[in-house]
Amino acid sequence: MPSRRLxxxxxxxxxxFLLFLIEPLAAxxxxxxxxxxxxxxxxxxxxxxxxxxxxxxxxxxxxxxRRNSDLRFQRRTHQxxxxxxxxxxTFGLLxxxxxxxxxHPVATIFWSLTRxxxxxxxxxxxxxxxxxLWLSRSxxxxxxxxxxxxxxxxxxxxxxxxxxxxxxxxxxxxxxTLRLQRALWALGFCxxxxxxxxxxxxxxxxxxxxxxxxxSASEPSPRHHRWLWFLLPMAAxxxxxxxxxxxxxxxxxxxxxxxxxxxxxLITFILAFDRxxxxxxxxxxxxxxxxxxxxxxxxxxxxxxxxxTLTILFFLIECFVACLFCHGExxxxxxxxxxxxxxxxxxxxxxxxxxxxxxxxxxxxxxxGNYDLAIAFFVTALVALAATWRDGWTQRLLWGTATxxxxxxxxxxxxxxxxxxxxxxxxxxxxxxxxxxxxPVQQAPMRTLLHGTIQxxxxxxxxxxxxxxxxxxxxxxxxxxALRFCCNDATRPRKIGVIGLGxxxxxxxxxxxxxxxxxxxxxxxxPIARNLFTYLRDSPAKIxxxxxxxxxxLASEPPxxxxxxxxxxxxxxxxxxxxxxxxxxxxxxxxxxxDGILAFHVSNQYLDLPPELALLAENAHLQSRNVxxxxxxxxxxxxxxxxLMTADPAFFDRNEIASLADHIHRRPHLRLWTxxxxxxxxxxxxxxx
Numbered sequence: 001m002p003s004r005r006l007x008x009x010x011x012x013x014x015x016x017f018l019l020f021l022i023e024p025l026a027a028x029x030x031x032x033x034x035x036x037x038x039x040x041x042x043x044x045x046x047x048x049x050x051x052x053x054x055x056x057x058x059x060x061x062x063x064x065x066r067r068n069s070d071l072r073f074q075r076r077t078h079q080x081x082x083x084x085x086x087x088x089x090t091f092g093l094l095x096x097x098x099x100x101x102x103x104h105p106v107a108t109i110f111w112s113l114t115r116x117x118x119x120x121x122x123x124x125x126x127x128x129x130x131x132x133l134w135l136s137r138s139x140x141x142x143x144x145x146x147x148x149x150x151x152x153x154x155x156x157x158x159x160x161x162x163x164x165x166x167x168x169x170x171x172x173x174x175x176x177t178l179r180l181q182r183a184l185w186a187l188g189f190c191x192x193x194x195x196x197x198x199x200x201x202x203x204x205x206x207x208x209x210x211x212x213x214x215x216s217a218s219e220p221s222p223r224h225h226r227w228l229w230f231l232l233p234m235a236a237x238x239x240x241x242x243x244x245x246x247x248x249x250x251x252x253x254x255x256x257x258x259x260x261x262x263x264x265x266l267i268t269f270i271l272a273f274d275r276x277x278x279x280x281x282x283x284x285x286x287x288x289x290x291x292x293x294x295x296x297x298x299x300x301x302x303x304x305x306x307x308x309t310l311t312i313l314f315f316l317i318e319c320f321v322a323c324l325f326c327h328g329e330x331x332x333x334x335x336x337x338x339x340x341x342x343x344x345x346x347x348x349x350x351x352x353x354x355x356x357x358x359x360x361x362x363x364x365x366x367x368x369g370n371y372d373l374a375i376a377f378f379v380t381a382l383v384a385l386a387a388t389w390r391d392g393w394t395q396r397l398l399w400g401t402a403t404x405x406x407x408x409x410x411x412x413x414x415x416x417x418x419x420x421x422x423x424x425x426x427x428x429x430x431x432x433x434x435x436x437x438x439x440p441v442q443q444a445p446m447r448t449l450l451h452g453t454i455q456x457x458x459x460x461x462x463x464x465x466x467x468x469x470x471x472x473x474x475x476x477x478x479x480x481x482a483l484r485f486c487c488n489d490a491t492r493p494r495k496i497g498v499i500g501l502g503x504x505x506x507x508x509x510x511x512x513x514x515x516x517x518x519x520x521x522x523x524x525x526x527p528i529a530r531n532l533f534t535y536l537r538d539s540p541a542k543i544x545x546x547x548x549x550x551x552x553x554l555a556s557e558p559p560x561x562x563x564x565x566x567x568x569x570x571x572x573x574x575x576x577x578x579x580x581x582x583x584x585x586x587x588x589x590x591x592x593x594x595d596g597i598l599a600f601h602v603s604n605q606y607l608d609l610p611p612e613l614a615l616l617a618e619n620a621h622l623q624s625r626n627v628x629x630x631x632x633x634x635x636x637x638x639x640x641x642x643x644l645m646t647a648d649p650a651f652f653d654r655n656e657i658a659s660l661a662d663h664i665h666r667r668p669h670l671r672l673w674t675x676x677x678x679x680x681x682x683x684x685x686x687x688x689x
Contacts (some may be wrong), residue, residue: 004138004202008131012153015127016160018188020266023048024168024258025181026117028518032551032675033112033232034105034521039428041258042360043109044441049237049356051118053349056127060342062126063133078130081123082193088119090184105428106361120189120339128157129345131199136341138202149248150672158269165259165266169681177676225333228387229347230354235376236326237355242376243319245313245359249370249430249452260312262318272327276323279328285395288325288384289402291318292377296409299373322380322528329387368415368424370431370452371410378406422447422532429522434532439465441634447532449503457503459533460636467538469508470636472568472603478627478642479566480595481657483509486563496541496561497591499550499579500569500601504529510541517542517560519550521569551584554620560591568601580613581673585620585645595648598622603641608683613643614664615672623663625652 025045034040058081062074099512113121132153172181246260271278291382295318335344359372385399417424422434430451439446444462458470474480483506487494493513498506501520510516516539520526526545528534536543546553550569554560565588569576580600588598602609610626617624622645631639644650644661652661670682 004137007195007199008135009153009156010276011192011199012128012131012157013160014188014192015124015156015196017164018185018192019121019124019164020161021164021168021172021188021260022117022121022185023262024165024173025178025185026113027258028173029178029182030109030112030202031576032549033108034549035430039105039245039360039364039430041248042241042356043106043428044113045241045244045262046353046356046360047110047113048121049349049353051121051552052125053346053353055122055127056129056342056346056349057510058122059126059129059133060346062130062304063342069119077490079197079200081119082196085119085123086193087189087261089117089189091115098372124189124192125349127196128153129342130516132341132345134199158266158273162263162266162270165263169259169679174671174681177674179676180329210349220337221333221335221344224337226343226347228333228383229330230351230386231383232326232353233348233351233378235351236265236268237352238359238376238379239319239322239326239355241356241359242372243315244370245370247315257312260316261319264316265323266276268320268323268327271324272331276328276331279324279331281325281328284325284328285384285388287321288380289584291321292402292406294380296374296377296406298611299409299413304519306652326380326385342398364426364428364431366479368426369414369433371413373408374406374413378403378410381406393484393488423528425524427522427524431524432524432528434528439636445526446636449528449533455638457505458636459503459505459535465635466534469505471505471638472601472640472642473505473508474629474632474635474640476660477629477637477640478644478661479506479564479599479601480509481627481660482564482566482599482642482644485651485654485656486597488595494563495561495593497560497565499565499567501525501529501545502568503533504535504539504543506566506568507535507539507541507543510539510543512540514541516543517562518545519553520545520547521549523547523600551578551587554587554591557591561593562591562596563593564597565592565598566601577673577678578675580609580616581675582616582619583675583679585616585622589620595646597648597650597651598645600643600645601640602643603639606684607680608640608682609672610643610664612647612673612683614666615670617643617645622647623649623652625657625665626664627661629660 023044027041029043031040062077065365135153176184240261244258247257247261295314298314330348335341338368359376363370363372363375373544381399381402385396385403388399417433420435420437422436424431424433426432433450435450437446437448438444439460439462442460442462442465444460444465446458446460448458452454455471460468460470462468469475469480472479475484483494483496493511493515496506496510496514496516497519498516499519501518501527504518507516526547567579567588569579585598592598600609600613602613614624624643624645626641626643629637629639631637643664644652652658667682671677671679
């Protein structure tokens with residue numbers, strides 16, 4: 001018996017390890033296809049949860065009806081599916097992610113993941129519920145009485161998942177290239193297939209026919225329990241998705257911030273299913289109320305920010321408490337019949353898939369603003385009300401009040417976002433809003449473009465400032481200096497490239513005869529820049545906007561001979577890493593004039609980007625400098641940090657440049673970013689900047 005449990009436990013552990021190792025790996029591989037958008041991981045999460053549901057559905061189908069007692073059919077079907085998965089994995093490794101379109105991003109992600117890892121992922125997902133049922137039946141056959149479901153196997157698989165998630169950003173991503181990661185994962189999957197064949201052989205040799213009436217002594221689960229098997233995991237998945245989206249939009253779309261909330265989510269599964277004594281409902285309920293109330297209140301203070309460490313910590317603690325409540329309640333309602341175990345896991349997976357679908361796909365289509373966190377908090381309170389309804393009026397009053405207050409919070413956020421808003425829209429690439437107010441000094445009308453909570457451009461509508469570049473693009477900023485002194489012949493027309501449109505502020509630098517080409521992946525941005533701001537239409541330069549991902553567009557164009565190419569493609573406060581690799585620099589140089597200038601906007605609360613850019617410049621035989629300028633509230637100018645690169649040795653010797661441009665301090669042990677390797681962990685800043 002111990003040897004059988006060892007085999008089953010090892011197989012479940014390895015399957016879960018591989019399952020959650022491939023998630024950040026596959027998402028990172030897809031990230032450049034869609035401009036490094038923070039929504040890529042969330043959409044991948046929807047795919048993973050949906051495929052997990054299909055895997056559980058396959059396990060449920062394989063063991064229902066007549067197939068319940070037909071072990072030969074189960075064995076042959078599962079062996080065939082494992083074989084097909086190996087073939088599918090081989091083709092996926094040979095042909096890569098495939099589709100590279102930013103027009104239909106959700107379809108692109110789903111198709112790319114399906115053709116590369118779809119079937120192997122499905123087989124890994126089906127392992128835990130299948131092994132639990134097979135082990136229960138094998139032990140029932142041996143002992144002559146029905147064996148209870150070994151729910152610890154589910155916790156063991158979650159330990160494997162957690163180890164994979166923690167290992168990826170800490171050990172795997174910083175040291176291994178994507179190509180080597182894929183190869184090692186494929187070898188791990190082959191080992192999993194071998195172990196699965198041993199499991200199948202042990203099942204067929206030791207188990208004969210399982211009689212469905214053998215576990216009829218246990219009472220069937222009531223209907224309201226089955227509803228909660230679905231609703232509680234749905235609320236937990238909404239918490240996971242909303243917290244992940246908030247962190248990745250406002251910090252960075254990187255595996256570290258993908259896996260931290262998911263690791264917290266899995267830890268609560270492990271504690272609930274393997275250490276149920278840890279779940280003390282009275283304590284957890286009180287903590288959950290406090291966390292929902294405090295973070296709900298903090299969400300109303302949009303002008304308040306905390307250091308990155310505290311921000312991440314607070315949201316992870318709230319996610320932990322909420323998910324522990326949901327998963328602890330789910331485990332307390334677990335079925336006693338072995339025959340209901342696959343249905344139990346199927347409904348858990350269904351709830352998880354529904355929760356991630358709502359936050360990742362449905363809400364961006366349904367709402368103009370980003371209310372994901374507020375709605376997740378509201379749903380958590382509503383589901384808590386349903387789960388504790390039978391515990392008396394105290395719990396009903398507590399969670400009924402919390403539900404009403406959190407619904408009111410969502411409504412108040414909607415009123416806040418629509419107040420003074422000229423336009424609000426949301427799609428895969430983020431939530432955009434244009435507000436109108438008054439400049440703090442001149443009291444002239446001012447419009448601001450926000451991506452989430454981050455300002456991406458302003459314009460002051462006064463006679464002296466309406467054509468003046470504001471925010472990060474002042475005349476003495478890094479990009480301002482590059483545009484003013486890029487050409488030895490100041491009279492000739494310039495050709496300027498800009499990755500990232502925003503409000504089109506850089507068009508204010510355009511002169512008659514100049515050509516300015518903007519590259520913009522988000523289709524919502526250009527109508528905003530043309531209709532609600534006047535930089536583009538007032539510029540005497542010839543303006544062109546190229547839709548789609550900049551790297552994809554530049555790769556398909558002939559050399560443009562830009563005098564200046566500005567890289568300013570932020571998503572919220574996050575950066576698209578695929579625009580900051582050695583291969584990207586070489587692509588930019590192909591489109592740059594011999595003495596042209598690359599200007600990288602690196603103003604960021606959380607990441608120290610200049611040292612990595614200095615390394616990229618050195619690799620491309622370019623000189624680099626850091627230009628940091630202060631704010632000027634009267635002119636609407638923000639503190640800005642730009643890194644300039646050029647092959648022209650005389651550019652940084654000019655008096656106007658030398659007085660503002662600083663040499664970049666190098667960080668030890670930094671590694672060159674390439675399309676096959678990148679890690680933000682070494683340049684993460686933990687203090688408030």
